[in-house]
Amino acid sequence: MRILMVGAGAVGGYFGGRLLEKGEDVTFFVRPRREQQLREGGLVIRSIHGNFQTPVCTLTPGGEAEAFDLAVLAVKAYHLDRILEDVRPYIGSETMVLPLLNGLTHLDKLDEAFSPDQVLGGLCFIETTLTAQGEIEQYSDRHDLMFGERDGSVSDRIRRLEKTLNGARMNAVRSDNILMEMWKKYLFISTFSGITSLMNSAIGPILETEYGSGITRRLLDEIAACARHREPSLNDTLVDGVFKVVSSLAPQMKSSMLRDIEKGSPVEADHLHGELLRMAGDREDLPLLRTVYTFLKTYEANRLKETKAAL
Incomplete structure (x- = not known):
């Protein structure tokens, strides 16, 4: 599964890094300044669950790439409007969109921007921060990512996503009542x-x-x-x-x-x-x-x- 991690900050960098650590195909969609940080020092995770450092593949707005199988939105809510326009070329009709934003109102924006059928429910529980040097520090036992179909079904694509997320050094959980x-x-x-x-x-x-x-x-x-x-x-x-x-x-x-x-x-x-x-x-x-x-x-x-x- 080709994964576009939209954001390489405290949340996107952590979960994207754990998927890379597992061996998954992950590209980080970032701004040029963050891309430069990642080119110079790689993605750095310092965590109570184990440190990890690796070079990464990045994509900046306007770059060339085919549509991805999964786009994980791991940005702050105040960046969402701009990100939606920038990321649109990399979201195909079959791309799953998994938001990890807080709250629920972003679902309306995502349904409008893409097909509602593409947009999954998702959330995460993690205490983490991005340092001034661009390193990700993760502090607590919880590093949970929860996902599911918004209608509660257990679809083939959710099973594929579950298989992709399982085995990474994080707690990935499928929910059959993700909206609640x-x-x-x-x-x-x-x-x-x-x-x-x-x-x-x-x-x-x-x-x-x-x-x-x-x-x-x-x-x-x-x-x-x-x-x-x-x-x-x-x-x-x-x-x-x-x-x-x-x-x-x-x-x-x-x-x-x-x-x-x-x-x-x-x-x-x-x-x-x-x-x-x-x-x-x-x-x-x-x-x-x-x-x-x-x-x-x-x-x-x-x-x-x-x-x-x-x-």
Whole structure:
């Protein structure tokens, strides 16, 4: 299977690297600056699951290549619109499109850009970051990639994809209810990224404070209330399970959003927390979620001012 890994950052670089390590045919779709980094030093993974370094095959926008069998979208949501136009020439009518973005609203864009039948459901759980030197650092036990047909079927192509992903040094899991898994991830990542970014802390110190656990649960409940306007089946048992996952995280874990803030990088405020607020409109009391969103939008505004001042 010819695989186009769209993005060679913390997520795409990690999972694409693990597939290369297994021996799969992987090409990384990247910008020229990242291509230069990869040419000079190769793809470098430093992980508790084992280090790996290798030269890679890259493709930049406008480059010549035939359509791929699988395109894995591993980019931030704020890059998606531009990426869709650039990657279109390499997506054929039979290409599977596997998005690993947070949230769910990107599915509408992908369905519009390609045939809805091509677009799978997917998500990942991994704590990883890209260093200034272009190396990928991966910190925690979880390095999970979940995928499936959105209608829950076990198709021939999903079996082929499962065979391709299995055996790589990662936890690849096929789900027969991938949309519900994506909703659970949405609740989790919005809560985890929101509380750690707002408090500027790894999760452990937050939960250890007198009110930290209760505030985190309140944020999750507000997020779930918003999400139910789009998916009413998100019941209390499911939300309890999400909170259990948040509460059991390693104390030192930080969200990728907090790591982006620490580096002065863009964040997915509108794609995650902003979209939840749009789902609810004015129909819910959401003081914590609105506080998180306001904090993130203030960060974005200050970052923009600093960027303009530096020019």
